[in-house]
Amino acid sequence: xxxxxxxxxxxxxxxxxxxxxxxxxxxxxxxVNENTRQKVLAAAAQFNYRPSPSASSLATGKTRIIxxxxxxxxxxxxxxxxxxxxxxxxxxxxxAGYDLLLRTATPKQEEEIYREFASxxxxxxxxxxxPLIDEPRIEVLKSIRLPFIVHGxxxxxxxxxxxxxxxxxxxxxxxTQHLIDLGHKRIALVNGLETMNFAHRRLxxxxxxxxxxxxxxxxxxxxxxxxxxxxxxxxxLRMLDCDTPPSAILYSSILSAMxxxxxxxxxxxxxxQDISLATFDDELSFLQTGDGQPREPFFTGMHxxxxxxGKKLGQMLINQISNPASNAETCLWESKLIVGKTTGPRPxxxx
Amino acid sequence: xxxxxxxxxxxxxxxxxxxxxxxxxxxxxxxVNENTRQKVLAAAAQFNYRPSPSASSLATGKTRIIxxxxxxxxxxxxxxxxxxxxxxxxxxxxxAGYDLLLRTATPKQEEEIYREFASxxxxxxxxxxxPLIDEPRIEVLKSIRLPFIVHGxxxxxxxxxxxxxxxxxxxxxxxTQHLIDLGHKRIALVNGLETMNFAHRRLxxxxxxxxxxxxxxxxxxxxxxxxxxxxxxxxxLRMLDCDTPPSAILYSSILSAMxxxxxxxxxxxxxxQDISLATFDDELSFLQTGDGQPREPFFTGMHxxxxxxGKKLGQMLINQISNPASNAETCLWESKLIVGKTTGPRPxxxx
DNA sequence: TTGTAGGCGTTATCAT
DNA sequence: ATGATAACGCCTACAA
Numbered sequence: 001x002x003x004x005x006x007x008x009x010x011x012x013x014x015x016x017x018x019x020x021x022x023x024x025x026x027x028x029x030x031x032v033n034e035n036t037r038q039k040v041l042a043a044a045a046q047f048n049y050r051p052s053p054s055a056s057s058l059a060t061g062k063t064r065i066i067x068x069x070x071x072x073x074x075x076x077x078x079x080x081x082x083x084x085x086x087x088x089x090x091x092x093x094x095x096a097g098y099d100l101l102l103r104t105a106t107p108k109q110e111e112e113i114y115r116e117f118a119s120x121x122x123x124x125x126x127x128x129x130x131p132l133i134d135e136p137r138i139e140v141l142k143s144i145r146l147p148f149i150v151h152g153x154x155x156x157x158x159x160x161x162x163x164x165x166x167x168x169x170x171x172x173x174x175x176t177q178h179l180i181d182l183g184h185k186r187i188a189l190v191n192g193l194e195t196m197n198f199a200h201r202r203l204x205x206x207x208x209x210x211x212x213x214x215x216x217x218x219x220x221x222x223x224x225x226x227x228x229x230x231x232x233x234x235x236x237l238r239m240l241d242c243d244t245p246p247s248a249i250l251y252s253s254i255l256s257a258m259x260x261x262x263x264x265x266x267x268x269x270x271x272x273q274d275i276s277l278a279t280f281d282d283e284l285s286f287l288q289t290g291d292g293q294p295r296e297p298f299f300t301g302m303h304x305x306x307x308x309x310g311k312k313l314g315q316m317l318i319n320q321i322s323n324p325a326s327n328a329e330t331c332l333w334e335s336k337l338i339v340g341k342t343t344g345p346r347p348x349x350x351x
Numbered sequence: 352x353x354x355x356x357x358x359x360x361x362x363x364x365x366x367x368x369x370x371x372x373x374x375x376x377x378x379x380x381x382x383v384n385e386n387t388r389q390k391v392l393a394a395a396a397q398f399n400y401r402p403s404p405s406a407s408s409l410a411t412g413k414t415r416i417i418x419x420x421x422x423x424x425x426x427x428x429x430x431x432x433x434x435x436x437x438x439x440x441x442x443x444x445x446x447a448g449y450d451l452l453l454r455t456a457t458p459k460q461e462e463e464i465y466r467e468f469a470s471x472x473x474x475x476x477x478x479x480x481x482p483l484i485d486e487p488r489i490e491v492l493k494s495i496r497l498p499f500i501v502h503g504x505x506x507x508x509x510x511x512x513x514x515x516x517x518x519x520x521x522x523x524x525x526x527t528q529h530l531i532d533l534g535h536k537r538i539a540l541v542n543g544l545e546t547m548n549f550a551h552r553r554l555x556x557x558x559x560x561x562x563x564x565x566x567x568x569x570x571x572x573x574x575x576x577x578x579x580x581x582x583x584x585x586x587x588l589r590m591l592d593c594d595t596p597p598s599a600i601l602y603s604s605i606l607s608a609m610x611x612x613x614x615x616x617x618x619x620x621x622x623x624q625d626i627s628l629a630t631f632d633d634e635l636s637f638l639q640t641g642d643g644q645p646r647e648p649f650f651t652g653m654h655x656x657x658x659x660x661g662k663k664l665g666q667m668l669i670n671q672i673s674n675p676a677s678n679a680e681t682c683l684w685e686s687k688l689i690v691g692k693t694t695g696p697r698p699x700x701x702x
Numbered sequence: 703t704t705g706t707a708g709g710c711g712t713t714a715t716c717a718t
Numbered sequence: 719a720t721g722a723t724a725a726c727g728c729c730t731a732c733a734a
Binding site for chain 3: 360370402406408
Binding site: 065070083084099102118120289 | 356400404406408409414416421423426427428429430431433434435438441445450451452453454455466470471472473579606609612613616635637638639640649658
């Protein structure tokens with residue numbers, strides 16, 4: 001039964017070596033005798049020695065912690081997409097010996113938190129969530145020299161920072177085109193907040209497809225708000241009840257698509273016979289079967305795993321931190337169209 | 352423009368005081384001259400001084416970090432209930448100057464992570480998620496002396512630890528009774544994994560209500576698995592298609608209830624005219640309107656905010672950490688029945 | 703290849 | 719009420 005905590009000093013005394021040598025052996029320095037290293041490693045394992053993170057941080061100036069400030073609205077709304085993103089990021093961190101520090105904050109508090117992170121040396125870097133079209137956080141982070149990476153990207157802040165984004169414009173161009181190919185003309189868009197860069201680009205892709213096919217964009221059939229289930233429900237009801245109801249609706253999130261499904265059900269519409277629904281699908285894990293079988297998705301949509309995105313972003317940020325001289329790295333992911341059970345040809349009676 | 356990082360030494364030199372005095376002033380020691388304290392506070396604010404967490408941890412042995420090891424299945428499934436729970440906990444931590452460290456792990460890895468936390472002094476305490484009926488983690492945590500609190504509770508591990516739980520048995524007794532009062536007889540239960548304590552107790556509550564009313568429990572109408580949307584969908588379809596279909600179904604989670612809704616829709620059943628659905632509702636934020644308005648919930652169900660639970664548990668754990676001599680504190684929350692649009696009287700034609 | 707010694711930024715123990 | 723000084727546990731020049 002090894003005693004709870006042994007430190008470097010005790011371990012080195014036990015071995016009859018200096019702390020320096022033990023430390024070097026443990027940290028894989030090349031100069032230590034292979035023989036010595038083996039002894040050290042064995043003793044460390046035997047006594048269950050683990051270096052103290054506080055002491056290492058103090059000595060090296062590195063925390064091996066990545067900060068995530070996840071936005072939470074005033075009404076305590078937290079987007080469940082983050083759960084999957086964080087799970088993916090966490091996987092990357094664990095593999096590299098990093099930890100994840102989580103803060104929730106309103107947008108107003110976020111800048112102050114970054115400043116605190118920097119001045120207290122609380123974390124080695126941060127992941128920026130939910131970038132706007134024009135994103136003030138980027139300048140703040142640059143000015144305080146806190147390494148960061150953006151999940152998504154911006155439109156107005158140049159390209160001098162690291163990001164990973166899905167190709168939102170192409171995704172929505174293709175998804176819209178898919179519906180147009182099925183004969184739909186009045187296609188609605190239930191989008192995220194248009195100040196958010198991803199929503200902006202999705203609208204753009206939708207517009208391109210509509211214009212290319214010379215279809216009219218009807219303002220009543222385009223809505224924009226924070227994505228959640230009730231919003232999808234309400235926006236859908238409003239559109240169904242207006243004087244130009246759509247024969248197909250695009251959603252920016254599967255959460256609002258689920259709300260849309262509920263709304264169409266309530267109006268007695270069958271999907272896809274009476275109306276088609278399609279969505280961007282982040283492959284949230286609670287909607288997967290969980291048995292590892294790739295199932296035929298229920299919703300037709302563009303797919304991209306947000307969990308994989310989290311993992312990749314985590315790796316990119318850690319690379320950047322371990323290699324500070326490197327240039328900004330960017331990554332654009334295409335998404336994949338998967339046809340599910342919620343889209344079909346435009347019904348005859350619909351305009 | 353204050354320089355990025357100033358430390359205690361620099362600050363004290365600037366003030367012409369010793370580090371000791373400055374530290375004491377900052378940490379609210381009573382003996383320092385009120386005059387001096389004001390000067391120190393002013394200078395600290397001016398130079399944006401913040402103590403280094405690594406240094407404080409090293410000196411005090413306290414990290415002011417709470418660890419959360421959230422379970423993730425082999426198929427990378429992460430339960431979105433955690434997002435809301437963590438948001439609540441995070442709020443409590445921020446208020447008390449604590450931070451949240453997140454790890455994802457399979458159940459097998461969890462014990463090792465706790466040991467690592469303890470031996471590296473990585474965190475001051477942990478929150479245990481998803482307790483089983485008989486929970487080995489509790490003994491591990493006790494033996495390594497890592498302060499902890501359980502979200503939920505166990506059945507087999509005595510009462511010598513802190514926990515907060517909702518009264519699951521009572522919740523499901525009441526919810527079942529509500530359906531019985533509406534005339535339902537064949538009532539199904541789509542439960543969580545029965546090795547989990549909460550699911551065990553919910554089954555118990557359901558059984559009590561059924562037995563009290565001398566209603567038969569039909570094995571085909573009781574199912575148990577990890578709660579997610581596809582599971583709710585599949586379990587519901589199976590029940591609807593069997594030779595003794597239910598007139599009402601109870602769900603242990605709103606996620607599976609949503610799957611149930613999808614399944615009934617697919618079978619052409621109207622809710623609540625043809626079938627009633629009811630659920631335990633953790634008030635997940637992505638299903639709330641987000642405008643702060645209390646809305647009439649869609650599903651009938653027993654309500655208890657998991658975000659509030661996170662907040663309360665966070666506070667309880669911090670109390671326990673700051674006051675190590677205190678006894679284990681436990682807390683049992685009742686949930687509230689809210690009648691939504693998904694339950695109604697048993698249809699005539701149904702047995 | 704190994705060791706010595708100083709420092710990382712706090713807090714805490716004793717003095718004064 | 720304030721100050722020296724020694725930890726806390728690790729890393730890393732510099733020396734040998």
